[in-house]
Amino acid sequence: MSMIHLTINGKPVDAACEPRTHLADFLRETNDLTGTHIGCEHGVCGACTILVDGVPTRSCITFAAACEGAEVTTVEGLDEDEIARELRAAFSKEHGLQCGYCTPGMLVSARDVVLRMDAPSEHDIRVIMSGNLCRCTGYVGIVRAIQGVIADRRARGIAAIPDGGRSRLGPAGSGNASAARAAAGSAKPSAAPVAKAASQQPRAAARKDDNWKPQTTFEQSFTVAHPADVVWDFFGRVDEVAACLPGASLNGAPEDGHVEGQIKVKVGPISAEFHGAADITRDEATRTGTIDGTGKDKRSNSATRGQIRYAVKEADAPGQTRVDLSIGFTLSGVLAQFSRSGLVQDVANRLIGVFVQNLEARLTHQADGGSADSAPVAAEFNAGSLMSSVIIGQFKQLFARLFRRK
Structure with a gap:
């Protein structure tokens, strides 16, 4: 047994529990908070969803001991919450519940x-709520209830708060409760934060975290027929670098190494547009740089986080430059299926190849006296044909290995 210290529904709780005890069991059996329902016990159905440090969390797959120092809010703690009160009324009006077992997590x-x-569409709501399952209603009433509450609040001038007022996200029990409260402007985790005016909204952040580790990493190098000084200076002009990346565009000029923008990608029938931000650092002495970025595609509810490290070096041939890349990223959501195979690296290699071609063309254009404004702009990136060539290439490699064995 070990002692854990939590704040549950605004009240400090000190209790002993086994290290293997799940948070859902701890809440129900130790604190009699039976509004947290346990369904699948695999983190799939969403019936056990609660707030940990202001973040919706599956309590059936979260160890209570992992939440040391966290602030936990169950459905009981939302009795006086403004949004929850409006949702309860809307669920009743739209017949968004029958047996009610899924309702607390919902x-x-x-x-x-x-x-x-x-202002999410019906599709957006269905995607974002797809982690909460209901076997009774068919979801129509649930979606209507959520749409109704959002429409009513927006009509009353209550704006949405990006990321729910949280300036930093993390796993359950990551100690972000105080930061979340400060960002939300509320001392209670159950109270809805007051919305800021649009002009006062903070800029997006790349959320750099030295402890973050990517799911996928790979190395890549390329050579361009231009001097290292020219290439290094070019990499410092972020807007021109973005213009070489197919489908990428910036929302404005970089400020203090921070930039916001989006990139459009097509993978077969899937079209995604990731909106995000990046923090850029450069070391003039070593000619190395780092780009830490995050992005999210609202349509597929997919999110990505990545880091690119690059080094600009003189190549063996005079007047040429070698650029070494180290790329690491994590992809979640619908598009995460592509990160679980070797295809994503092959597609990324081809994307880098297109980037290098655009880079060469742009540097040559400027070397010939052309302006940056008149340089060619990269088109939207369509990975459909690339995926086909990748698959064909892998089949060729497979048959080559089979014939060698014979």
Whole structure:
């Protein structure tokens, strides 16, 4: 047994529990908070969803001991919450519940949607709520209830708060409760933060974390027929670098190494547009740089986080430059299926190849006296044909290995 110290629904709790005890069991058996329902016990159905440090969390797959020092809010702690009260009324009006077993977790997740999303479509709501399963209603009433609450709040001038007022996200029990409260402007985890005016909204952050480790990493190098000084200076002009990347565009000029923008990508029938931000650092002495970025595609509810490290060096041939890349990234959501295979690296290699071609063309254009404004702009990146060539290439490699064995 070990002692853990939590704040549950605004009250400090000190209790002993086994290290293997799940948070859902701890809440129900030790604290009699039976509004947290346990369904699949695999983190799939969403019935056990609660707030940990302001973040919706599956309590059936979260160890209570991992939440040391965290602030936990169950459905009971949302009795006086403004958004939860409006959602309860809307669920009743729209017949968004029958047996009610899924409802506590559904309300917690729906509250997060109302808090964060400005004007989501029915499709957006269905995607974002897809982690909460209901075997009774068919979801129609649930979606209507959420849409109704959002429309009513926006009509009253209550704007959505990006990321729910949280300036930093993390796993359950990551100690972000105080930061979340400060960002939300509320001392209680159950109270909805007051929305800021649009002009006062903080800029997006790349959320750099030295402890973050990517799911996928690979190395790549390329050579361009231009001097190292020219290439290094070019990499410092972020807007021109973005113009060489197919489908990429910036929202404005970089400020203090921070830039916001988006990139459009097509993979077969899937079209994604990742909106995000990046923090850029450069070391003039070593000619190395780092790009830490995050992005999210609202349509597929996919998110990505990545880091690119690059080094600009003189190549063996005079007047040429070698650029070494180290790329690491994590992809979640619908598009995460592509990161679980070797295809993503092959597609990334081809994307880098297109980038290098555009880089060469742009440097040559400027070397010939052309302006940056008149340089060619990269088109939207369509990975459909690339995926086909990748698959064909892998089949060729497979048959080559088979014939060698014979």
